[in-house]
Amino acid sequence: MVDFRNLDEEALKAWVVAHGEKAFRAKQLYEWIVKGVVSFDEMLNLSKAFREMLSAEGYLDNFHIVEAHTAQDGTIKVLGRLHDGNLVESVFMTYKHGHSVCVSTQVGCKMGCSFCASTIGGVTRNLTAGEYLGQIYALQALTGKRVNHVVLMGSGEPLDNYDETLRFIKLSTDERGLNLSGRSITLSTCGLADEIKKLAEEHLQITLAISLHNPFETERQTIMPITKRYSIAAVLEAVDVYIEKTGRRVTFEYALIAGVNDSDAHAEKLGQLLKGKLVHVNLIPVNAVAEKNYAPTASDKIFRFKSILSDKYKITTTIRRELGSDINAACGQLRAKHLKPNTNDIEIKNLNVFEGE
Numbered sequence: 001m002v003d004f005r006n007l008d009e010e011a012l013k014a015w016v017v018a019h020g021e022k023a024f025r026a027k028q029l030y031e032w033i034v035k036g037v038v039s040f041d042e043m044l045n046l047s048k049a050f051r052e053m054l055s056a057e058g059y060l061d062n063f064h065i066v067e068a069h070t071a072q073d074g075t076i077k078v079l080g081r082l083h084d085g086n087l088v089e090s091v092f093m094t095y096k097h098g099h100s101v102c103v104s105t106q107v108g109c110k111m112g113c114s115f116c117a118s119t120i121g122g123v124t125r126n127l128t129a130g131e132y133l134g135q136i137y138a139l140q141a142l143t144g145k146r147v148n149h150v151v152l153m154g155s156g157e158p159l160d161n162y163d164e165t166l167r168f169i170k171l172s173t174d175e176r177g178l179n180l181s182g183r184s185i186t187l188s189t190c191g192l193a194d195e196i197k198k199l200a201e202e203h204l205q206i207t208l209a210i211s212l213h214n215p216f217e218t219e220r221q222t223i224m225p226i227t228k229r230y231s232i233a234a235v236l237e238a239v240d241v242y243i244e245k246t247g248r249r250v251t252f253e254y255a256l257i258a259g260v261n262d263s264d265a266h267a268e269k270l271g272q273l274l275k276g277k278l279v280h281v282n283l284i285p286v287n288a289v290a291e292k293n294y295a296p297t298a299s300d301k302i303f304r305f306k307s308i309l310s311d312k313y314k315i316t317t318t319i320r321r322e323l324g325s326d327i328n329a330a331c332g333q334l335r336a337k338h339l340k341p342n343t344n345d346i347e348i349k350n351l352n353v354f355e356g357e
């Protein structure tokens with residue numbers, strides 16, 4: 001079965017012609033697909049026979065929302081079922097500049113970050129670019145709002161799924177498709193230095209965000225095992241290459257965890273590492289993860305951390321508004337609830353779309 005959302009217009013044209021239809025039908029089909037329709041029956045400018053063939057050969061609904069929770073601040077977190085039955089999460093957020101979707105790139109994740117629920121069951125498989133898009137289409141349909149910003153920051157490591165991530169960027173910036181601007185796509189990585197250098201060669205206008213979370217090598221290793229493969233120095237070197245090749249400012253994400261990485265010494269070391277670089281630090285009060293026993297840093301300490309970076313080291317630093325904390329909006333938490341303990345089996349009971357607040 002063909003996932004039609006996973007094909008660009010050229011591939012659709014080849015498919016349509018190979019199935020005995022005129023090439024211009026691909027354009028009509030593509031226009032419907034990017035509208036996010038889930039049924040071929042809606043494509044009323046296509047003949048019934050063609051619609052029946054499409055329906056027999058493939059599908060559209062590659063991210064079917066089975067559960068949705070709306071937080072008090074309007075953030076919506078959904079759990080969606082992929083065509084093969086796997087479950088992934090997406091989050092819809094509203095900012096003053098528009099609407100953003102946090103997209104998952106893999107079912108689970110193998111990177112093993114200790115503060116993250118997505119990695120609890122390991123990685124099951126990569127998502128396709130069409131499944132990245134499916135999350136956006138589904139959330140646009142659910143909310144009736146147009147998404148104008150995407151963060152690849154859901155479950156999965158986007159650079160561990162490099163080709164599909166790149167294909168998604170190409171598809172989603174197609175002016176006949178979602179028509180996102182490159183600058184409105186943020187790719188968040190735990191720091192795969194080789195892939196960052198490879199990405200630099202693509203000369204994209206996207207925003208690269210590095211999840212750093214600790215400036216000390218040995219401490220970072222304990223919360224982010226990827227540090228054993230790519231040291232902090234290797235990540236910073238790759239970031240330098242990225243900035244040089246793209247001219248784009250790089251964001252460093254720093255989730256503050258109470259008593260773990262929020263001391264003055266951490267702020268000082270972070271400042272020393274990033275001083276003078278074309279970077280921006282985004283401080284994130286971490287969501288509590290029941291399975292991990294982590295708590296967020298108190299707000300006075302967050303401001304102190306920020307002032308060391310911005311006042312002393314002159315690094316642009318922001319504190320991310322904590323969206324959707326009352327619905328476990330951090331990646332992997334909703335899906336983890338449906339994983340039976342110690343197995344990869346999914347248990348779903350009474351899943352309906354509802355407003356949690």
Ligand code: SF4
Binds near residue numbers: 116154
């Ligand atoms: S934080 Fe990101 S890279 Fe780390 S385990 Fe979670 S999903 Fe994977």
